[in-house]
Amino acid sequence: MKTVFTTGEAAKVCKVSQQTIIRCFDNGQLKGFRVPGSRFRRIPREALYRFMKDNGIPTDALESGKRKVLVVDDDAELVELIEKVLVDDGRFEVRTAANGFDAGMMVKEYRPDMIILDVMLPDINGKEVCMRVRSDPSMEEVRILCISGMIEEDKIADLKAAGANDFLHKPFDLEELIDRMCSQLEMEPATASA
Numbered sequence: 001m002k003t004v005f006t007t008g009e010a011a012k013v014c015k016v017s018q019q020t021i022i023r024c025f026d027n028g029q030l031k032g033f034r035v036p037g038s039r040f041r042r043i044p045r046e047a048l049y050r051f052m053k054d055n056g057i058p059t060d061a062l063e064s065g066k067r068k069v070l071v072v073d074d075d076a077e078l079v080e081l082i083e084k085v086l087v088d089d090g091r092f093e094v095r096t097a098a099n100g101f102d103a104g105m106m107v108k109e110y111r112p113d114m115i116i117l118d119v120m121l122p123d124i125n126g127k128e129v130c131m132r133v134r135s136d137p138s139m140e141e142v143r144i145l146c147i148s149g150m151i152e153e154d155k156i157a158d159l160k161a162a163g164a165n166d167f168l169h170k171p172f173d174l175e176e177l178i179d180r181m182c183s184q185l186e187m188e189p190a191t192a193s194a
Helices: 007-014 018-026 045-054 060-066 074-090 100-110 126-134 153-162 174-184
Strands: 004-006 040-045 068-072 092-097 115-116 141-146 166-167
Touching: 004 007, 007 040, 007 045, 018 040, 018 141, 040 045, 040 153, 045 060, 060 068, 060 153, 068 074, 068 100, 074 092, 074 174, 092 100, 100 115, 100 126, 115 126, 115 174, 126 141, 126 153, 141 174, 166 174
Parallel strands: 068 092, 068 115, 115 141, 141 166
Antiparallel strands: 004 040
16 A cells, blocks of 8 residues: 655545645645655655545545546446456456446546446437536546447547547457556556566
8 A cells, every 4th residue: 555645646646636736735735745855745645644634535545545447338248347357456446337327427426537438328428428527627637438339430539539538449358448547547557467
């Protein structure tokens, strides 16, 4: 478990910009120390936890140390498979939704680090979900990985323009999915830990 955080890591945990963390550090709201001989700021876990509590920021990401993933797809078998692989990996906490409406409700309350989003949902298309997530400034750090088996190449550019960070064609290899997620979340790839 991590005991000292960089400002970038603290920003990810708190789901705020790195500038916000630096500002809070520099004005004394967030306790920490500078690395001797450099300008780098470091924040001990207890100080970050206290800062999050004081500012009403959910501390579950800090407590579990796991990345929060929301899987949105109406294919129950695929969702179950993805969920099992991510939970077995040990670095992810997973919630699922079968449609865009449920996903919209969960995103606000769960505040995931990443959304794995099927583009073809029964009630709303993935592009619309991307646009809604991106229209909320508090969600700017959320990574969106779209998945679909029936989409043309030109539509992928539209999805990325709407806010998707990456795209994977179905059917896909689950290791490829985890590698893409790790790349988006700036984590070590799964193969490195094997």
